[in-house]
Amino acid sequence: MEYYKSWCIYDPVYSTTCDMAYICLPSLIGVKDNKIRWFDAEEAFEIMNCLQSDEDEA
Known part of the structure; x- marks a missing residue:
């Protein structure tokens, strides 16, 4: 996670195939404190870059 x-x-x-939902620009969903948020493309790029840099450091 x-x-x-x-x-x-x-x-x-x-939901039917459990395949990634490629819908043009990247999209991510966040869950925090029983709240669900769909991140827009700009935020998704930022998150992906951050997560990738964390993996590179490990």
Whole structure:
């Protein structure tokens, strides 16, 4: 599980096939304190860059 600024980050998937939902620009879903948030493309790029740099440091 990935975390970004206390948000638990999820990738959207199709419920029928569990395949990644590629919908043009990247999209991510965050869950924090019983709240759900769909991050827009700009935020998704920022989150992906942050998560990637965390993996590079490990």
